[in-house]
Amino acid sequence: MSERSGKVQTVLGLIEPDQLGRTMTHEHLTMTFECSHVPPAPGDEGLAAAPIEIKHLHWLQQNPYSHQENLLLNQEIEAVKEELLCYRKAGGGSIVENTTTGINRNLPVLRQLAKDTGVHVVAGAGYYVDVTHSDETRKMTVEKLTDIIVSEVLHGADGTEIRCGVIGEIGTGWPITESEKKVLRATAHAQTQLGCPVIIHPGRDTAAPGEVIRILQEAGGDITKTVMSHLDRTIFDHQELLEFAKMGSYLEYDLFGTDLLNYPFNLRVDMPSDSVRVQNLAFLIKEGYEDRILIAHDIHTKHRLTKYGGHGYSHILKNIVPKMLSRGITQNQVDKILIENPKHWLTFK
Numbered sequence: 001m002s003e004r005s006g007k008v009q010t011v012l013g014l015i016e017p018d019q020l021g022r023t024m025t026h027e028h029l030t031m032t033f034e035c036s037h038v039p040p041a042p043g044d045e046g047l048a049a050a051p052i053e054i055k056h057l058h059w060l061q062q063n064p065y066s067h068q069e070n071l072l073l074n075q076e077i078e079a080v081k082e083e084l085l086c087y088r089k090a091g092g093g094s095i096v097e098n099t100t101t102g103i104n105r106n107l108p109v110l111r112q113l114a115k116d117t118g119v120h121v122v123a124g125a126g127y128y129v130d131v132t133h134s135d136e137t138r139k140m141t142v143e144k145l146t147d148i149i150v151s152e153v154l155h156g157a158d159g160t161e162i163r164c165g166v167i168g169e170i171g172t173g174w175p176i177t178e179s180e181k182k183v184l185r186a187t188a189h190a191q192t193q194l195g196c197p198v199i200i201h202p203g204r205d206t207a208a209p210g211e212v213i214r215i216l217q218e219a220g221g222d223i224t225k226t227v228m229s230h231l232d233r234t235i236f237d238h239q240e241l242l243e244f245a246k247m248g249s250y251l252e253y254d255l256f257g258t259d260l261l262n263y264p265f266n267l268r269v270d271m272p273s274d275s276v277r278v279q280n281l282a283f284l285i286k287e288g289y290e291d292r293i294l295i296a297h298d299i300h301t302k303h304r305l306t307k308y309g310g311h312g313y314s315h316i317l318k319n320i321v322p323k324m325l326s327r328g329i330t331q332n333q334v335d336k337i338l339i340e341n342p343k344h345w346l347t348f349k
């Protein structure tokens with residue numbers, strides 16, 4: 001048994017699981033997303049270079065990845081601090097900050113935000129998608145990658161003593177690359193050593209979540225302690241969703257607040273509305289999966305902050321919870337999704 005057993009590891013140290021309270025299990029407080037820049041449509045170059053202003057807000061909401069400055073969430077630490085204070089006022093307790101190597105994790109900033117706001121922040125270990133892997137990362141063996149991930153949890157990451165409390169979001173694309181497969185195997189090996197939570201960013205294909213789980217399983221990972229993120233934009237058919245749910249991971253709907261007509265990373269996808277997300281939660285609950293559901297906003301760009309007319313980190317607590325209740329989801333089930341399930345996932349074995 002390690003000192004972490006039965007505890008949750010935040011950027012300020014170990015806490016009792018009951019201290020977490022309501023938890024968003026997939027957010028970013030500081031990161032950069034330049035790796036996912038999408039060139040603007042012909043004629044939109046001016047909008048893409050213009051400062052963020054209310055008159056451009058609808059364009060920005062529909063083209064969030066075509067505006068370079070919008071991808072620099074790391075420039076908004078004061079605004080994020082104000083948002084976290086609002087999140088606490090709205091009844092929020094904790095946030096899992098899933099920024100990993102490749103998209104500019106900044107652990108000292110996370111620690112300062114946790115200190116300044118009283119929100120518990122759990123940081124993520126490991127690597128984002130292939131396009132962000134350095135040459136050095138690509139050359140590493142699974143053993144070396146495992147050692148680094150384990151060290152980020154046991155001793156601290158990025159040259160600091162600030163420890164990560166979850167592995168991920170581990171980035172994978174579609175098809176999954178060789179480098180991403182090595183990171184997945186290292187993730188499973190590190191999880192076996194540490195008994196810790198894992199969270200996955202799947203590629204944008206219906207088959208991607210299942211394939212990731214198979215790789216983790218073969219490498220000995222604990223699927224019951226693993227979250228599959230972004231199901232909102234990945235699995236649409238209810239039968240396919242149930243097939244995936246049977247594999248045993250947590251099922252995360254983490255794009256609440258995103259309303260995008262043309263999803264530029266996969267134009268075949270119709271991004272669901274928040275109403276459809278709530279319908280999907282109700283469906284999974286009816287099918288017996290209320291112990292496996294997690295929700296969040298996955299804020300990763302500026303325009304989703306309230307400072308820029310966005311929904312902010314309190315949208316779920318303020319708007320989605322009442323909607324869930326109005327659609328027959330009980331208060332007990334809401335509490336499971338926001339308090340009990342995150343608590344069980346985040347507690348080290």
Ligand SMILES: CCC(=O)NCCS(=O)(=O)O
Binds near residue numbers: 033300
């Ligand atoms: C780093 C943030 C992130 O990966 N968000 C997921 C965006 S999407 O793949 O669902 O479009």
